[in-house]
Amino acid sequence: MMAAVPDAQVGTSRTGKRGFLPRLESLRGIAAVSVVGYHITSLFTDTSVTGMAPVVMFFVLSGFVLARSLQNDPNPLRFFRHRVFRLLPAAAATVLLLTLLHYTLGFYVGYLTSFDPLNVLLNALMIRSDINGVMWSMTVECFATPVILLSVWICQRFGPRPLMVSIAVLFGLSFWGAYVHLLGGVASLAPLYAFVAGVLLQMQGEPTAERLRKVAAWVLAIAAVALLCFCGSQKQNALIIALETLSSSLIVLLVAFRSSIGLFAVLDLRPVRFYGRISYSFYLLHPIGMALAVRLLDAKGLPVLLAISVTTIAAVAVTTPMAWLSWRFVEKPFVAVGRRLNAKQPSPAGPSEPGQQQLLSLARTSGKDLE
Numbered sequence: 001m002m003a004a005v006p007d008a009q010v011g012t013s014r015t016g017k018r019g020f021l022p023r024l025e026s027l028r029g030i031a032a033v034s035v036v037g038y039h040i041t042s043l044f045t046d047t048s049v050t051g052m053a054p055v056v057m058f059f060v061l062s063g064f065v066l067a068r069s070l071q072n073d074p075n076p077l078r079f080f081r082h083r084v085f086r087l088l089p090a091a092a093a094t095v096l097l098l099t100l101l102h103y104t105l106g107f108y109v110g111y112l113t114s115f116d117p118l119n120v121l122l123n124a125l126m127i128r129s130d131i132n133g134v135m136w137s138m139t140v141e142c143f144a145t146p147v148i149l150l151s152v153w154i155c156q157r158f159g160p161r162p163l164m165v166s167i168a169v170l171f172g173l174s175f176w177g178a179y180v181h182l183l184g185g186v187a188s189l190a191p192l193y194a195f196v197a198g199v200l201l202q203m204q205g206e207p208t209a210e211r212l213r214k215v216a217a218w219v220l221a222i223a224a225v226a227l228l229c230f231c232g233s234q235k236q237n238a239l240i241i242a243l244e245t246l247s248s249s250l251i252v253l254l255v256a257f258r259s260s261i262g263l264f265a266v267l268d269l270r271p272v273r274f275y276g277r278i279s280y281s282f283y284l285l286h287p288i289g290m291a292l293a294v295r296l297l298d299a300k301g302l303p304v305l306l307a308i309s310v311t312t313i314a315a316v317a318v319t320t321p322m323a324w325l326s327w328r329f330v331e332k333p334f335v336a337v338g339r340r341l342n343a344k345q346p347s348p349a350g351p352s353e354p355g356q357q358q359l360l361s362l363a364r365t366s367g368k369d370l371e
Contacts, residue, residue, distance in 0.1 A: 113130040217258050221251070
């Protein structure tokens with residue numbers, strides 16, 4: 001049974017504030033779970049599947065949602081403080097868990113690296129990502145945070161053209177190895193412009209989406225999903241990442257501003273909404289779930305497709321309770337602390353009527369989980 005689309009899906013309250021879009025959170029959940037499938041596939045085949053496509057989707061979503069948040073509250077101090085409390089605690093907890101598992105059981109994910117205190121600290125702060133390799137994307141996300149803030153400011157003052165130029169410039173740089181590997185390790189700046197694309201979608205995308213006829217919107221939605229799946233199965237290079245950014249942008253645009261498209265009704269299902277809520281912790285912890293599933297099942301003797309399917313299901317099943325615990329006891333409490341700190345610093349341009357204050361408080365509370 002599908003849940004009804006909440007009124008917040010419309011996106012703008014009577015106060016002019018941009019509300020929570022629950023389908024975007026669900027989309028993040030699907031992307032997080034699909035990463036497991038991509039990574040498991042690479043274990044049983046000789047393909048170069050890396051799971052970059054869902055990560056590009058994460059980046060577009062982050063640019064979109066954070067631009068939306070900044071339109072509601074442009075205060076940069078509150079913005080950065082919220083990002084710290086949103087991203088750092090769960091990432092640090094995952095690194096500390098892996099450190100504990102290594103010292104007690106000799107367990108590690110990916111390849112064996114240094115677990116000396118300094119390296120553990122750098123990983124916990126998301127400066128390095130060699131203890132939990134998938135956290136390279138969090139290193140890039142931290143790097144992108146001021147880029148998002150600057151992009152919103154530029155677009156509000158000078159319009160969308162500078163953002164289009166910056167996307168083109170960053171796309172050109174994605175062919176240059178020195179730029180791509182600037183952050184070191186496995187972190188890649190090649191898809192950095194995906195964040196800017198997300199900002200541009202939020203700032204300028206709604207009129208474009210509304211002008212699309214119903215048939216055209218359906219065709220674009222199907223084509224974008226097919227293109228993203230195709231690109232995810234290809235060897236990642238600058239052109240493929242550009243196509244992933246394009247397809248992800250189309251999907252985000254249509255999910256956000258054309259909620260009537262029936263193709264996206266799956267995003268209202270309760271299990272999908274659940275994985276959307278825990279998606280950040282799920283992404284951080286899924287390498288542990290994968291490693292345990294591979295060791296417990298030993299499915300290499302099965303046909304490839306069956307081995308991939310069984311191991312993926314097992315990895316998701318093992319990761320889910322860990323992710324829920326992290327979301328419930330790490331993410332939520334620290335996000336709440338960040339909100340309380342931000343609440344102590346009132347916005348200089350905040351509404352004066354009590355009713356408006358209540359509406360704004362509700363919109364901020366419901367929307368922060370996705371940011």
